[in-house]
Amino acid sequence: MEKPRLILKAEYELYKAALKNDIYFKERKTRSRLNLFTDRMLDEKNYTRINKLKTNKKLYKRRTDKSERLYRYNKNKISELYCKKEVQQWLNSN
Structure with a gap:
């Protein structure tokens, strides 16, 4: 330099x-x-x-193992149940 x-x-x-x-x-x-x-x-x-x-884009892929897939599955399942519960409450209130 x-x-x-x-x-x-x-x-x-x-x-x-x-x-x-x-x-x-x-x-x-x-x-x-x-x-x-x-x-x-x-x-x-x-x-x-x-x-x-x-x-400058990154080309690596994040490794997903069985525990991470299970975590995502459970997370999605919980959020889906929560949304259904909210919708049911809203429908019952009207």
Whole structure:
């Protein structure tokens, strides 16, 4: 990594003009235009490629074992019973 260095005003103006005229920053970076900038793209550790596109989506699947499936089943069953009970109470009150 480079350390900061002192530059002259004229050098700053040159860099600023070059940045202003750079097409990378002028227009939106659509997927079809990204191939123009492949030399500028960095391979970052937290990014992966899905269908040749750079993305930061996680690709891992969470492992489900028998106890977790049983927990979800029981949780859904309890919520279903609770909802039925609420509906019955509402129907009986009218």
